[in-house]
Amino acid sequence: MRKHAFVYMVARIAQAVLVLWAAYTVTYVILNLLPADPIALILKAKGTDVSSVTPAQLRTLKQSYGLDQGAWHQYVTMLFNALRGDFGTSYTYDVPVIKLISLRVGSTLLISALSIVVAIVAAFLLAFLAAYMRRPFLRRFLAALPVLGASVPSFWVGLLLMQVFSFGLGWLPSMGMQGWKSLVLPTITMSIPTGALLAQLLIGGFEETIRSQYVTVARAYGLGRGRILISHVTKNASLPTLTILGLIVGETVTGAIVAETVFSRQGLGMLIQQSVTSQDIPVIQGAVVLAAGAFVLVNLAVDVIYPLLDPRIVLHSKAKG
Amino acid sequence: MSERSTTGRGHTVVSGESDPQQEGDSAAVLRIRNLQVDYRTRARSVHAVRDASIDVYPSQAMAIVGESGSGKSTIVHAILGILPDSTRIDGVIEVGGRDMIRSSERERREIRRSDIGFIPQDPQSSLDPTMRIGAQLGQIIALKEGLEGRQSIHARVLELLHEAGFDDPELRSRQYPHELSGGLKQRALIAAAMAGSPKIIVADEPTSALDVTVQKVILDRIEELVRRRGIALLMVTHDLAVAADRVQRIVVMHHGQVVDQGDTAAILQHSTKAYTRELVDSAPAFEFDGADRREEERGGRVSAEEKRPPDGRPSHTADHDSNAVVWNDVTKTFGSYTASRHATGALTALRKVSIAAPAGETLAIVGESGSGKSTLLRIALGLIRPSSGTASVNGIDVVSSNRKELRLARRGFQLVQQNPYQSLDGRLTIRDVIAEPLKAFHVGNRSSRDRRVRELLDRVALPQSLLGARASELSGGQCQRVAIARALAIRPTTVFLDEPVSALDVSVQAQVIDLLIELQRDLGLSYVFVSHDLAVVALIAHNVAVLQHGEVVESGETGQVIYNPAHPYTQRLIDSIPGRRVH
Numbered sequence: 001m002r003k004h005a006f007v008y009m010v011a012r013i014a015q016a017v018l019v020l021w022a023a024y025t026v027t028y029v030i031l032n033l034l035p036a037d038p039i040a041l042i043l044k045a046k047g048t049d050v051s052s053v054t055p056a057q058l059r060t061l062k063q064s065y066g067l068d069q070g071a072w073h074q075y076v077t078m079l080f081n082a083l084r085g086d087f088g089t090s091y092t093y094d095v096p097v098i099k100l101i102s103l104r105v106g107s108t109l110l111i112s113a114l115s116i117v118v119a120i121v122a123a124f125l126l127a128f129l130a131a132y133m134r135r136p137f138l139r140r141f142l143a144a145l146p147v148l149g150a151s152v153p154s155f156w157v158g159l160l161l162m163q164v165f166s167f168g169l170g171w172l173p174s175m176g177m178q179g180w181k182s183l184v185l186p187t188i189t190m191s192i193p194t195g196a197l198l199a200q201l202l203i204g205g206f207e208e209t210i211r212s213q214y215v216t217v218a219r220a221y222g223l224g225r226g227r228i229l230i231s232h233v234t235k236n237a238s239l240p241t242l243t244i245l246g247l248i249v250g251e252t253v254t255g256a257i258v259a260e261t262v263f264s265r266q267g268l269g270m271l272i273q274q275s276v277t278s279q280d281i282p283v284i285q286g287a288v289v290l291a292a293g294a295f296v297l298v299n300l301a302v303d304v305i306y307p308l309l310d311p312r313i314v315l316h317s318k319a320k321g
Numbered sequence: 322m323s324e325r326s327t328t329g330r331g332h333t334v335v336s337g338e339s340d341p342q343q344e345g346d347s348a349a350v351l352r353i354r355n356l357q358v359d360y361r362t363r364a365r366s367v368h369a370v371r372d373a374s375i376d377v378y379p380s381q382a383m384a385i386v387g388e389s390g391s392g393k394s395t396i397v398h399a400i401l402g403i404l405p406d407s408t409r410i411d412g413v414i415e416v417g418g419r420d421m422i423r424s425s426e427r428e429r430r431e432i433r434r435s436d437i438g439f440i441p442q443d444p445q446s447s448l449d450p451t452m453r454i455g456a457q458l459g460q461i462i463a464l465k466e467g468l469e470g471r472q473s474i475h476a477r478v479l480e481l482l483h484e485a486g487f488d489d490p491e492l493r494s495r496q497y498p499h500e501l502s503g504g505l506k507q508r509a510l511i512a513a514a515m516a517g518s519p520k521i522i523v524a525d526e527p528t529s530a531l532d533v534t535v536q537k538v539i540l541d542r543i544e545e546l547v548r549r550r551g552i553a554l555l556m557v558t559h560d561l562a563v564a565a566d567r568v569q570r571i572v573v574m575h576h577g578q579v580v581d582q583g584d585t586a587a588i589l590q591h592s593t594k595a596y597t598r599e600l601v602d603s604a605p606a607f608e609f610d611g612a613d614r615r616e617e618e619r620g621g622r623v624s625a626e627e628k629r630p631p632d633g634r635p636s637h638t639a640d641h642d643s644n645a646v647v648w649n650d651v652t653k654t655f656g657s658y659t660a661s662r663h664a665t666g667a668l669t670a671l672r673k674v675s676i677a678a679p680a681g682e683t684l685a686i687v688g689e690s691g692s693g694k695s696t697l698l699r700i701a702l703g704l705i706r707p708s709s710g711t712a713s714v715n716g717i718d719v720v721s722s723n724r725k726e727l728r729l730a731r732r733g734f735q736l737v738q739q740n741p742y743q744s745l746d747g748r749l750t751i752r753d754v755i756a757e758p759l760k761a762f763h764v765g766n767r768s769s770r771d772r773r774v775r776e777l778l779d780r781v782a783l784p785q786s787l788l789g790a791r792a793s794e795l796s797g798g799q800c801q802r803v804a805i806a807r808a809l810a811i812r813p814t815t816v817f818l819d820e821p822v823s824a825l826d827v828s829v830q831a832q833v834i835d836l837l838i839e840l841q842r843d844l845g846l847s848y849v850f851v852s853h854d855l856a857v858v859a860l861i862a863h864n865v866a867v868l869q870h871g872e873v874v875e876s877g878e879t880g881q882v883i884y885n886p887a888h889p890y891t892q893r894l895i896d897s898i899p900g901r902r903v904h
Contacts, residue, residue: 134406213446220401220441221461221513222434225426231460232449239451310451311497 012303016296023292024082024285028075031281038067038091041279045092065089082289088282092275097286101268105290107177108267111259112252114187119195119248127202127237131210131229143203149196154255158189158262175264186263190255194248198241205237212236239310246299253291350436350521350553351377351400354413358395361407369395371577373412377521382547382554384564386600387574388826389797393557394442396574397525400555401439402429417520434465438514438552440524440543444506444531448498454509455494458482458516465517485512486542504535508542515546521553529559532689532853537897540567559826561604562856562900565589573597603831604900605856645815645847646678646701651710653696653871670696671707671871678864680814683841683848685862685879687855687894693871694851698817701849702736703727715815732762735808739820741800745792751778751803752788758810777806781836798829802836809840815847822857834860856898859883867891
């Protein structure tokens with residue numbers, strides 16, 4: 001058993017490294033296919049035009065940013081630097097990417113974590129209520145809510161919330177990062193798409209589990225409705241949704257970009273959005289690796305936790321030699 | 322057998338003399354009057370139960386017997402008050418004098434807790450897969466016995482598990498359902514049903530998902546516990562033989578109605594109701610002891626018997642032509658890559674199995690789940706290769722054949738599977754289903770194929786009107802006839818039958834068996850008949866091979882093996898056949 005688990009973990013970590021490398025490489029290729037001259041971008045950020053720079057200055061600049069080498073050589077150097085934790089220097093801010101990201105990541109992590117918690121709590125509440133309701137139309141109404149949540153675009157939700165709670169009622173700030181009040185609207189905006197996705201899966205899972213034989217048997221023993229939902233249905237119905245936790249983390253990165261742009265928060269999402277617009281390749285590269293890392297880590301955590309929650313699952317390394 | 326029936330069921334006689342109906346309705350533990358249950362869907366309503374009246378008295382054992390769709394399970398759900406919300410229910414159900422229909426959900430729950438013990442049908446899916454046995458049982462004990470404190474609940478869990486027949490309650494209480502066999506799971510469910518002080522145990526097909534030997538043990542255990550504690554038992558079953566062994570009164574249901582009801586002996590021996598007679602006549606288990614007589618009735622069979630050498634054993638090795646299927650020294654081990662690396666945990670499904678199926682006759686391979694009978698079948702079909710040994714069908718080696726040779730060989734042998742609903746494509750019409758093998762082997766043209774399909778429908782006694790129907794519109798028995806017709810389409814000489822009747826109702830079972838016997842006689846087919854049911858085997862097989870843990874423990878002529886078993890395991894299988902206490 002122990003040995004199997006060890007082999008499994010080694011294989012999974014190797015897989016994680018592979019995914020990270022692939023994410024890095026694919027982004028590199030795509031970004032370098034873009035029709036843009038990095039030097040021009042760098043100079044533009046500093047307020048000068050390429051045409052006003054002498055060829056000698058241009059050469060020096062290229063050298064200092066490592067752009068005088070061939071594409072392949074550049075890739076290898078950048079990859080090795082990345083391995084040492086150096087993702088280069090931002091073209092626009094002229095600050096090391098790592099420093100830039102670490103300055104911005106805090107506030108984004110906060111609203112992301114908050115939104116995931118809100119999404120999970122809301123989804124469970126909805127699924128539980130939908131399962132507990134005995135009136136068919138109430139049940140159908142609750143089950144329809146996630147579909148609505150999944151189909152409204154989140155930037156629109158953000159703007160709507162802002163219109164009502166900031167400009168209309170004046171309860172919450174429409175922008176900025178001061179105090180807990182500024183967290184509320186971005187968190188809600190971000191939690192709607194993930195919460196809706198989760199709730200759809202959970203409601204389906206609850207319905208399926210309620211129809212299962214062991215729930216009927218539990219009813220026949222005289223267990224109460226709420227008791228059955230808590231001790232038998234919730235766990236069995238929510239186990240499969242664990243596997244989409246990785247997906248939700250991915251969704252949250254997208255959500256952060258939208259929410260931070262709408263609510264003008266200086267977070268990672270905003271940074272990504274700005275970097276893409278200004279083609280700040282090193283920053284995008286760093287952000288992608290970070291997001292991929294989070295994704296891989298969450299999936300790994302889910303895979304390790306799953307067997308602890310579901311006794312039927314045993315860790316097995318895939319057949320490789 | 323008769324000895325056991327008198328000692329084991331002494332009080333049967335008593336209840337037979339005094340009509341319980343006269344004891345007064347108030348004494349009944351369960352009183353059902355004019356019960357009417359309708360399932361309503363948007364389009365129409367289905368009458369699941371019509372005007373049923375049943376009484377069960379303290380410490381009485383009663384069975385509701387009926388085929389699928391007879392409404393027997395609906396009655397169980399109605400008694401427990403757990404029918405879906407969309408059902409309409411009318412009449413009276415009283416458990417321990419308390420109304421189950423007009424009570425509130427809260428009151429019904431209270432009745433379920435205090436008065437009813439429930440044993441469900443399928444142990445595999447009746448336990449929460451993510452909760453330990455002890456925890457699940459503890460929950461019910463806390464509920465039904467009002468015990469508090471982990472220590473006292475745990476002690477009671479162990480006590481109940483022990484009562485239900487667990488050898489090591491401490492260990493089992495810590496295990497999860499998937500770590501237990503079907504029989505052990507059913508015991509855990511019995512333990513749960515026994516918690517508290519139920520007045521009546523309601524058992525819904527408690528053993529239909531289990532092997533025969535396990536079935537016997539489980540039924541023995543239920544019977545013993547119920548008798549010892551003086552609890553009434555209401556068992557629902559499709560198997561008249563099981564009911565006959567275990568209960569004093571039988572209620573026969575058909576199409577939602579109670580068609581017959583009375584003491585067991587009366588129902589079995591001199592019921593005046595046509596449907597009851599039909600059920601009794603078609604139950605293979607009851608014919609078991611009379612199988613010799615039946616063989617004589619079937620003329621063709623005796624002549625086949627006479628051709629055999631005097632020692633009763635067909636000459637397996639003499640010449641190859643006389644055997645349709647031969648397994649020679651077949652061993653099959655399954656092991657995952659990790660298991661083989663550690664050299665442990667490799668599972669031996671078959672160990673040096675050598676048997677032969679004589680041409681034109683029926684070889685039955687009998688065994689319980691896990692005995693390796695399916696593996697043996699799949700090797701002969703060329704679906705998997707044995708680890709060592711050879712197998713040949715119609716003289717063609719299926720182990721060393723390549724894909725092309727195997728495909729050619731398959732014109733000579735076909736398979737009929739267990740579950741007719743799953744083995745037929747529901748989207749195809751019956752015409753296309755039967756014609757499929759003809760198309761696959763490019764036999765004939767459109768019109769000749771169509772002729773052949775019609776001919777085959779006649780052969781299996783299905784009306785031509787079904788040609789355009791789809792499998793989903795057919796009954797189980799009709800589906801199995803279609804499956805047989807399809808298997809016969811390309812005129813094979815050997816047919817493999819994998820539990821062909823075990824998914825069918827008893828009356829249908831008998832018809833399909835008769836059809837198979839008739840087809841064999843007319844077409845000279847060789848059958849390999851895989852089954853867990855010795856009673857069915859006794860009806861159809863010329864030869865029997867008994868498999869246990871991947872080894873042939875006994876083989877020979879049917880009469881020899883079944884009426885004179887040499888191996889203790891065969892003896893145990895025979896003793897486990899229900900319906901034997903009646904004789």
